[in-house]
Amino acid sequence: MYGITVEYKNGRGEYPALLQLAAGKRVLGFCDLNTHKYLLPLAEQVKAVAGSVNIHLIAEDEPIPDEAVCEDVLQAARDCELLIAAGSGTLNDINKYVSFKLGIPCATLATAPSMDGYVSGVSALMTEGKKVTLNTKSPEILLVDCDILACAPPVMVAAGIGDVVGKYNCLLDWKMAHLKNGEAYNRQAVSTMLSAVDACMGNVDKILSGSPEGARTLIDALITSGYAMVIAGNSRPASGGEHHTSHYLEMDFARRGERIPLHGLKVALGTMVCIRLYNYLLENKIEFNNCREVYDGICSLPTVEEIRGILVKLNAPCRYRDIGVSEELLREMLMNAYTVRERYTVLTLFRELGLMERVTDMLVDEFF
Numbered sequence: 421m422y423g424i425t426v427e428y429k430n431g432r433g434e435y436p437a438l439l440q441l442a443a444g445k446r447v448l449g450f451c452d453l454n455t456h457k458y459l460l461p462l463a464e465q466v467k468a469v470a471g472s473v474n475i476h477l478i479a480e481d482e483p484i485p486d487e488a489v490c491e492d493v494l495q496a497a498r499d500c501e502l503l504i505a506a507g508s509g510t511l512n513d514i515n516k517y518v519s520f521k522l523g524i525p526c527a528t529l530a531t532a533p534s535m536d537g538y539v540s541g542v543s544a545l546m547t548e549g550k551k552v553t554l555n556t557k558s559p560e561i562l563l564v565d566c567d568i569l570a571c572a573p574p575v576m577v578a579a580g581i582g583d584v585v586g587k588y589n590c591l592l593d594w595k596m597a598h599l600k601n602g603e604a605y606n607r608q609a610v611s612t613m614l615s616a617v618d619a620c621m622g623n624v625d626k627i628l629s630g631s632p633e634g635a636r637t638l639i640d641a642l643i644t645s646g647y648a649m650v651i652a653g654n655s656r657p658a659s660g661g662e663h664h665t666s667h668y669l670e671m672d673f674a675r676r677g678e679r680i681p682l683h684g685l686k687v688a689l690g691t692m693v694c695i696r697l698y699n700y701l702l703e704n705k706i707e708f709n710n711c712r713e714v715y716d717g718i719c720s721l722p723t724v725e726e727i728r729g730i731l732v733k734l735n736a737p738c739r740y741r742d743i744g745v746s747e748e749l750l751r752e753m754l755m756n757a758y759t760v761r762e763r764y765t766v767l768t769l770f771r772e773l774g775l776m777e778r779v780t781d782m783l784v785d786e787f788f
């Protein structure tokens with residue numbers, strides 16, 4: 421679908437589509453210290469059909485996709501005809517970037533259900549200490565082994581759930597912008613996204629149990645999120661106010677040269693904040709254009725308590741201080757996160773109506 425093959429490991433533990441793509445080619449597989457163990461058996465399979473297979477290890481636990489790391493992989497991949505990465509967000513971003521630069525196909529073996537960028541056509545990289553999102557390409561093949569995904573650290577699972585649960589908020593942001601301001605709305609993208617998110621959140625106990633079936637539910641929702649963006653032609657169905665809070669913090673962490681907390685963890689926190697904001701509108705009967713229909717949408721949002729309960733079960737951060745955000749930065753984020761993208765969200769609405777000042781202390785109490 422959409423020019424991307426998502427290939428689940430078959431009963432014999434093989435990936436026929438990958439083997440077909442790799443046949444006769446010079447292949448480079450790359451990984452970091454955590455994903456090395458997953459790349460090696462895959463490389464053995466590929467060796468049976470490929471012209472050659474080399475392995476390049478990024479000798480770090482959590483590499484940052486900056487100029488040095490990208491250049492390192494680019495050099496290692498110079499004479500290759502196919503790139504295979506084993507990893508999640510960062511390794512996949514590097515894979516898409518390097519293969520795009522070299523004009524060759526690439527495949528990623530997903531090692532954690534932690535974010536929805538696997539099939540997207542962009543790479544989030546660090547350039548001169550700043551986070552940039554470059555148009556690159558989708559991987560030709562995304563390889564999924566639910567036994568591997570089920571072994572991912574709980575915090576990465578929490579991040580994946582955070583990225584999924586955030587969709588409820590961003591879909592309401594979109595609907596609100598459509599109803600209030602007449603912004604274009606794509607029902608197919610919305611229903612595609614919503615059915616994937618409902619399927620995932622309806623099976624949260626399975627995911628929390630750490631079973632391969634649970635991992636499958638989560639990765640499927642994350643992959644479908646990528647498709648919904650393809651249908652919409654932009655990230656509107658996957659990113660609203662909850663993501664803007666995350667991007668705002670990310671830029672601050674990057675400016676200070678500090679390690680950036682996992683995307684989905686920040687999105688989970690931002691989702692709880694935005695849901696509180698929506699509930700404030702409902703409870704205080706704040707009026708705006710077509711607000712009744714938005715109120716209906718607010719009633720179908722998950723509650724902050726539900727989301728917090730999931731994070732607690734995974735021992736994941738539930739407050740901003742847990743991810744290294746100061747109270748001052750949180751206050752700044754609440755006032756300014758709406759500026760990071762030109763996209764109307766509940767954050768923009770609160771600023772427009774002059775309501776953010778009124779709720780800041782309440783949000784800081786609950787979430788700092």
Ligand SMILES: [Zn+2]
Nearest residue numbers: 536583683687
């Ligand atoms: Zn996201």
